Amino acid sequence: MGEARWLDEREALVWRGIIGVLHRVTAVMERRLVESAGLSGAEYTLLVPLSEAPDGLLRARELGRMVGWERSRVSHQVIRMEKRGLVAREECDEDARGSMVRLTDAGRAAIVAAAPAHVAAVRQHFFSALTDAELEVIGPALERVLDRLPDDDG
Template identity: 70%
Template sequence: MTEARWLDEREARLWRSYRGLRVRLDGALWRRLVRDSGLSGPEFELLVPLSEAPGGLLRARDLGRLVGWERSRISHQVGRMEKRGLVVREECFEDARGSMVRLTEAGRAAIVAAAPSHVESVRSLFFDALTDDELTVLTAAFERVLAGLPKPED
């Protein structure tokens, strides 16, 4: 077994900052989202890719891959959203074991209504704190880290 490559003080500081940023930023964004639109964070997470998909339709497994969720979490969340009239499930004609998730008119109206205040929250809570140079550096760094991570599995 190889010896652990422990984080030095600078790396540990960055890692703690990143983890704190992720937790606090998501919490602040989701609280504002509920306050301004009535949508929960998980609802918004699924409505975005559905609203961008052709015909507002995606296979449930593809939707899960896009948001990085397990099959059971997608299933439960889609069920809750069906009850609210935001999405409907449909049969997958290519694979009887799979299902499709379609954005309803109510779901499209909800995401359209939520988007302006959400993007303003993203801007005010994240981008307004950064300089143009920091945006360039962070974009390059995040893209490089992402490129080295495993892709979501089928």
């Protein structure tokens, strides 16, 4: 392995900015979700894909893949959400080892209640700081970075 090629000043500034925005926006959004809807960020993270799925039903493994979580994290979070009545676990018809996660009426009501404040917070804390021209650059740039990264399966 060769000598490290350190980030130059511009690269370091951008990288620190990305890390800082990620941490601070996540913290602000977490607080807003709790205050406005009584949901944790983790709950909201799982409720979104479930609310968009046909019949509010996803295989647990697919749900984890969609949000970038490991199986154990999904399992623990689903157990907590099941206790709150937000989701229900079901057996998987195709594979006895797998499980399904279904959005309950209470879970749907929670995401419907939380979504408007969440979207408003995203606009306030992220998009309001950017110009239209910056959005035209950032969107495609982030897509290129994402396309070059390995997916969750390696």
